[in-house]
Amino acid sequence: MATSRPPAATFAESLRSHGPARVLALLEARPDLAVPSPSTLRSLGARATSRTSLERAVAHLDACRLTVLEAVLALDDATRPGGVPADVVVRAVLGPDADADDVAAVRDALADVRTAGLVWEPLPDDPAAAPTQDVAPVRPAPGLDELLGAHPAGLGPSDDAARAAVARAGDDTDVLTRDAPPGAREVLAALTWGPPVGVAPRTDPRARAAVDWLVEQHLLLAVDGRHVVLPREVALALRGGRTHRGAAVRPPRPAGAQVRDETVEAEAASAALEAVRLVAHLLAVWQEQPPPVLRTGGLGVRELRRLAQTLGVDDPTAASVAELALVAGLVSDDGDDPPSFAPTTAADDWLDLEVPRRWAALATSWGATPRTPWVVGSRDERGTLRAALDPELHRAWVPALRASVLGVLAAQPGVSLDAHAVLEVLRWRSPRAVPPEHAVEGLLADAALLGVTGAGALSPVGRALLEGLDRPPTPGRVDALGDALETLVPPPVDELLLQGDLTGIVPGRPSTTLESLLAGSADVESRGAAVTVRFTADSVTRALDAGRTADELLDDLGAHARGGVPQPLEYLVRDAARRHGRLRVGAATSYLRAEDPALVVGLVEDPALRGLGLFRIAPTVLAAHVPAIELRAALRARGLSPTVEGPDGQVLHAEGTAVRIAGRRRPAWLGGPPARRPRSLRPDPRAESIEAPAPEPADARHARLSELAALLVATAGPAPSAAPSPRSSPASSLGSSPGSSTAASTASDAARPDAGANGTTATPAIPATPGTPGTPGGADQADAPASDTPRGEGTSEPADALALLRETIELGGHVWLEVVGPRGLPDTRRVRPLRLDAGRLRAVDADREAELTVAVHRIASVRPA
Numbered sequence: 001m002a003t004s005r006p007p008a009a010t011f012a013e014s015l016r017s018h019g020p021a022r023v024l025a026l027l028e029a030r031p032d033l034a035v036p037s038p039s040t041l042r043s044l045g046a047r048a049t050s051r052t053s054l055e056r057a058v059a060h061l062d063a064c065r066l067t068v069l070e071a072v073l074a075l076d077d078a079t080r081p082g083g084v085p086a087d088v089v090v091r092a093v094l095g096p097d098a099d100a101d102d103v104a105a106v107r108d109a110l111a112d113v114r115t116a117g118l119v120w121e122p123l124p125d126d127p128a129a130a131p132t133q134d135v136a137p138v139r140p141a142p143g144l145d146e147l148l149g150a151h152p153a154g155l156g157p158s159d160d161a162a163r164a165a166v167a168r169a170g171d172d173t174d175v176l177t178r179d180a181p182p183g184a185r186e187v188l189a190a191l192t193w194g195p196p197v198g199v200a201p202r203t204d205p206r207a208r209a210a211v212d213w214l215v216e217q218h219l220l221l222a223v224d225g226r227h228v229v230l231p232r233e234v235a236l237a238l239r240g241g242r243t244h245r246g247a248a249v250r251p252p253r254p255a256g257a258q259v260r261d262e263t264v265e266a267e268a269a270s271a272a273l274e275a276v277r278l279v280a281h282l283l284a285v286w287q288e289q290p291p292p293v294l295r296t297g298g299l300g301v302r303e304l305r306r307l308a309q310t311l312g313v314d315d316p317t318a319a320s321v322a323e324l325a326l327v328a329g330l331v332s333d334d335g336d337d338p339p340s341f342a343p344t345t346a347a348d349d350w351l352d353l354e355v356p357r358r359w360a361a362l363a364t365s366w367g368a369t370p371r372t373p374w375v376v377g378s379r380d381e382r383g384t385l386r387a388a389l390d391p392e393l394h395r396a397w398v399p400a401l402r403a404s405v406l407g408v409l410a411a412q413p414g415v416s417l418d419a420h421a422v423l424e425v426l427r428w429r430s431p432r433a434v435p436p437e438h439a440v441e442g443l444l445a446d447a448a449l450l451g452v453t454g455a456g457a458l459s460p461v462g463r464a465l466l467e468g469l470d471r472p473p474t475p476g477r478v479d480a481l482g483d484a485l486e487t488l489v490p491p492p493v494d495e496l497l498l499q500g501d502l503t504g505i506v507p508g509r510p511s512t513t514l515e516s517l518l519a520g521s522a523d524v525e526s527r528g529a530a531v532t533v534r535f536t537a538d539s540v541t542r543a544l545d546a547g548r549t550a551d552e553l554l555d556d557l558g559a560h561a562r563g564g565v566p567q568p569l570e571y572l573v574r575d576a577a578r579r580h581g582r583l584r585v586g587a588a589t590s591y592l593r594a595e596d597p598a599l600v601v602g603l604v605e606d607p608a609l610r611g612l613g614l615f616r617i618a619p620t621v622l623a624a625h626v627p628a629i630e631l632r633a634a635l636r637a638r639g640l641s642p643t644v645e646g647p648d649g650q651v652l653h654a655e656g657t658a659v660r661i662a663g664r665r666r667p668a669w670l671g672g673p674p675a676r677r678p679r680s681l682r683p684d685p686r687a688e689s690i691e692a693p694a695p696e697p698a699d700a701r702h703a704r705l706s707e708l709a710a711l712l713v714a715t716a717g718p719a720p721s722a723a724p725s726p727r728s729s730p731a732s733s734l735g736s737s738p739g740s741s742t743a744a745s746t747a748s749d750a751a752r753p754d755a756g757a758n759g760t761t762a763t764p765a766i767p768a769t770p771g772t773p774g775t776p777g778g779a780d781q782a783d784a785p786a787s788d789t790p791r792g793e794g795t796s797e798p799a800d801a802l803a804l805l806r807e808t809i810e811l812g813g814h815v816w817l818e819v820v821g822p823r824g825l826p827d828t829r830r831v832r833p834l835r836l837d838a839g840r841l842r843a844v845d846a847d848r849e850a851e852l853t854v855a856v857h858r859i860a861s862v863r864p865a
Contacts, residue, residue, distance in 0.1 A: 010807040011142050012045040014120040016716050022115075023709035028702070029116040030057050037708055041716045043799025048117045049142045049806055051837065057116055058147060059433040064249040065109040066431055067093055070152045071243040072110075072119050073140045074232065077158050083122045083137030086110055092236075092243040105249045114138060142810050146837065153243040154194020155232045161218035162231035173237050176219060183210035188219065188230070192238045193245055196230040197223070251428050254421035259414055259455045268459030269488040272359045272451030273509065274527075278311055278321045279362060280351065283330060283343045285310055290340035293333050298387030299341065304376075315377065319388040320449055323373040326389055328365040329667030341389065346667050353482075354512065356489065360481035361669040363450055363465055364473030368668070370398040374442020398443075399469070401435050405443050406466045409458035416456030419444055451485075461485050473668040496560040500568050504561075506531040514560050520546055521553060535569055540576040541641065547653035550577035576641070581651055583635065583642030590628040592635070592642065593621040609634060796861040804862045805841060809833045814846055814865035820858050830865050 018026075023041070027034045032053055038044040047053055061069065071092045075084045090098065090106050113119050119138040150157070169175040177185050183206055191198055200222075201207040211228060214220040220228045236243070291303040299307075299322060308318035325331045330347045333339050350358055372395050376388045386393065408425045409417060419441040427434050447453045452462035464484045468477050493508035496518075504522065506514065507530050518524070521543035522533035543553050550573050558565050583594055594600050597619040604614045604622060612634055613625030624631045628644055635642050644652045795801055808815050818828045831843040831852070841854045 009122070010810050011049060011120045011139075012042055012803050012807050014122065015045045015048070015117070016041045018713070020706070020709045020713045023712055024706055025115045026117045027705045027709060029112075031701075032056055034705055034708060038712065038799065039797070040800065041712050042795075042803040043797065044712060046799045046803035046806060050802075051143060051147060054118075054141070054143050054147050057118060058144075060430060061113070061432070062251070063428045063431050064105055064247075065113055067153075067244050067247045067249065068106060068109040069113050069118055069140070069144070070148060072113075072138055073144055073148060073152045074155045074236075074243050076139050077232075083139045085137045092241060093247050093249065095240070095242055102249050109249070110138070117141060118144065142806050151194060151196055154196060155235050155243070156196035156221070156229040157232060159218065159221055159231040159233065162221070163233045165218045166233045166237045169237070176217075176234070176237070180217075181206075181210050181213050183207050184214055187211060187214060188234075188238060191230040192235055194235075196232075196235060198228050198230075200226055200228050248428060252424055253412065254417060254424050256412065256415040256417045256421055256456070259416050259457045261414060264414070264454040264457045264459050265488050266454070268451040268454030268461060269485070269490075270451070271448060271454065272363075272461070272485055273355065273489060275321070275324070275362060275450050276355050276358045278313070278317075279325050279328075279330065280358075281311055282307065282321055282325055283347050283351070286331060286341060287343050287347075290334065290342040293339040293341060294387055294390075296384075296387075296390070297333075297392070298390035300387065301385070304388050316374070316445070317449065319376040320373045320446055322388050323369075323371055323393075324362050324366060324450075327369040327371060328362050328669065355492075355509070356485040357478055357482035359451070359485055360478040361473070361667070363452065363461070363481060364468075364477055364669055365667065366446065366450060367402065367465055367469050368399060368473055370394050370396055372398060372439070372442065374438060374445065397435075398439075401439060402443050403466065403469050404429070404435075405440055406447070406452070406458060406462065406469075409453065410463055410466055412457075414457055418456065459488075461488065475669065478669045494560060495562050496557070498557065498561045498563070498566050498569060500566045502535045502569055502572060504533045504535070506533070517556055517560065521548075521557075535572060537572065537576050540573050541580060544577060544580045545643075545653060550574050579641040581641070581643035583640055584645040584651070585628045585632040585635070585642050586645055586647075588623040589625050590631045591617070591621060591623045592631065593618075595620065606638075608638065795863075801859060801862045802836070802856070804864070805833050805836050808864070809836060816863040816865050817841075817843070817854070818860040818862070819854055820860050826860055 015023075018041075023044075026044075026048070030048070030053065033044060033047055038047060058066070058069070068089060071089050072084050075088060075092060086107060089110055090103055093106050094102050110119070114121070118141050120141060121136040121138055145152075165176065177188065187198070187207070187210055200211050211220065215222050215228065218231070219234050221231055223229050239245070285307070291299060291307070294300055304315055304318055304322070307322065308315045311318055311321065313321070322331070328346075328350070329344060330350055331341050332344050334342045350361055353361070372393050373388065375386050375393060376390075378386050380386060380392075404426060405422055408422045411425075419437060422444065423435070423437055423440050426440070444453070447462065448456075451459060452465060453459055454462075458466070461481065461484045464481055468480075471477060490508050492511040493506055494511045494514055495507070496514065497505040497507065499505070503525070504518070506518070510518065510531060518531075518533050522535050522539050524531065525534050526532045540553070544550070548556075553573055554565055554570060557569070583592060583599065585592055592600065592603070592614070600616075600620065600622055603609060604616055611626075612631060614622050615624075617623050626634075632642050632644060646652050795804060804815065812832070814830055814832050816828055817831050818826050820826055829852075830846045832846060833841060833843045834851075835842045836856070839856055841856055841859065842851065843854065844851050
């Protein structure tokens with residue numbers, strides 16, 4: 001049977017009456033309240049009503065819960081000391097004729113904000129009961145009025161005279177303006193749904209007369225000589241008791257085009273294969289010519305455009321491809337002087353994987369990265385152009401936003417949604433923390449590039465990626481995602497259809513072996529359902545340069561060719577092989593020799609080759625002043641096919657000059673540790689409102705919070721006035737030594753940025769010692785007159801002091817405040833606290849009848865007066 005108790009007068013009293021289940025629900029709804037662990041329920045209440053914690057809690061409210069919270073704040077006044085009943089909130093939000101589902105949604109929202117400690121019940125309830133849908137009358141938590149603004153739901157301040165005028169009119173609001181002059185009704189209509197503040201006209205006599213009449217009838221309040229405000233009671237009467245017009249209490253379902261599952265899967269598979277090909281092409285290009293790193297970090301504009309032309313894509317896509325390679329650990333700054341971006345050793349491991357697992361490594365790395373490639377090409381606040389691969393392109397809120405965007409797509413399977421549609425849902429989910437539109441567009445573009453979406457809808461592999469976004473990109477996840485993609489992409493094809501016009505067709509996705517063979521001996525003409533390649537003299541020469549002989553190349557092509565190698569292609573290969581190596585380039589700086597003197601006749605005299613510095617040293621040998629590679633290139637441009645030979649006369653085959661550097665860490669998809677969250681030098685202000693708390697196993701977190709809730713409830717109750725706190729030093733007492741700080745001490749759980757009155761950190765507290773002025777046992781206390789000694793239950797604990805001040809502000813009472821002055825001497829005053837914000841207490845000195853402002857770190861103790 002529940003124990004009866006008197007009504008709670010303050011938020012803190014209501015919190016101290018909660019059972020373990022209620023406290024546990026509060027800690028789970030607002031995880032920041034448990035870090036660091038509060039020592040008492042009073043300190044938990046102070047932290048729960050601090051501006052920083054309230055901002056974080058309200059930022060995560062959806063439109064329905066925020067609407068309910070604004071309604072409770074707007075309806076809470078002196079006429080309802082017992083709180084606002086749930087039925088009144090429902091009618092105010094939805095009106096009298098509401099749908100049953102909407103009513104249930106509003107009641108659920110009211111229960112949720114009560115669980116989160118954003119509203120509290122001043123009337124008795126069962127302390128041991130867990131939160132239920134049946135919510136008792138509630139009041140808003142202290143501090144919400146400052147956080148949500150002076151005009152919640154577009155309503156102005158309350159006024160007793162306006163309340164009386166509305167009461168006399170009853171339900172017929174027309175009575176209010178029955179004798180109104182022309183224009184008065186229009187003024188009220190303009191202010192009814194907010195904002196409630198208007199400018200009184202000066203030049204229009206008719207409008208001025210209407211405003212003056214409304215002020216005389218207490219239907220408007222004159223703020224100053226220019227402005228008027230519509231009282232809350234009048235606005236509610238004109239709105240028919242509604243606080244919101246057309247409140248959206250259920251999430252919107254934006255309209256989008258229906259897409260068949262087969263289309264989504266085909267588009268996603270094609271995009272995934274293309275993304276893998278682009279990254280592989282980037283590695284091949286950068287291993288030959290690593291691009292330089294800018295002095296400020298990142299990839300230069302010219303290098304980005306050159307990469308885009310090489311890949312055959314636009315600049316934003318090229319930037320996204322480079323970022324994919326970076327976040328997957330495939331490229332990195334080599335740290336040389338001058339530095340350049342080069343493939344890492346992990347790139348070889350990645351290239352050894354099958355295509356589905358290559359994609360999975362890229363997708364899992366993208367799912368965990370906080371980088372923002374969509375801002376490449378824009379300018380920062382200093383006017384500097386943002387470069388691709390810039391180390392400053394980190395935003396801590398990106399992973400959470402990525403999960404939210406993909407979650408919106410997952411909620412409407414088979415529907416193509418653009419950025420505006422996704423943003424509409426996100427705006428409802430968190431009205432006070434709406435992400436920037438360009439960020440949503442950038443994430444959707446990256447998702448389409450990777451095949452996470454297909455035709456604008458979430459693909460099956462995208463859904464599999466979303467389900468594991470809260471886990472690091474381990475090898476196990478890579479294998480699972482690779483298996484998911486393998487079911488969508490066509491099986492690899494290991495055969496080639498060679499034709500007499502020197503072209504070849506791969507009827508599907510080429511296998512790794514066939515793709516490598518064609519990359520070294522043919523040029524790709526088109527890609528799609530089939531890959532078309534063309535063999536040319538240059539492409540065959542490229543294969544011969546790599547060390548293949550004509551017979552080996554023809555045997556390899558014949559092993560894959562259906563129907564054998566056509567005669568024209570065989571002629572092309574053998575003719576290129578016959579010409580290949582007849583001329584050999586060496587270094588003299590370099591030289592040119594031939595077995596037939598006729599082959600070098602006229603080269604020395606050729607005007608086009610004059611820049612090479614050729615001269616004859618024998619009938620079959622010419623020397624040059626340029627390197628061997630440059631000499632070979634110039635001769636090939638003249639239609640010749642020389643090869644390079646070594647000092648021993650043996651032909652040197654061109655091998656890939658693959659540059660590999662050791663990455664700074666082993667990629668997570670290869671079994672390395674998860675990447676640490678980067679520290680941005682210019683943090684984004686939305687990081688605090690969008691970023692989720694650090695991940696923790698659910699079972700361990702629940703057990704920890706359960707133990708903490710039970711401990712707080714077990715130790716709840718009034719604390720002795722002079723007993724030292726369990727968290728204080730043995731020498732600590734009600735007073736403190738000069739220079740001590742109590743209300744915002746870093747030695748207490750209230751001193752953290754997320755625990756203080758407004759997130760302000762103050763000077764650390766210094767434990768008091770016996771005999772110090774202002775401490776029990778000190779000279780000041782012993783000689784103080786009895787009338788100046790505060791009576792009652794007080795505290796010197798920082799969190800408890802803040803909580804006591806907030807309770808007193810809520811009740812409008814007085815406290816004894818002990819303050820350490822600039823000279824380190826304590827001074828005790830009887831004051832009436834008015835406001836606690838921004839690390840300062842504003843209060844009225846009752847004896848001196850003067851207002852004072854005190855920094856909270858100078859408050860040594862607080863006692864009720």
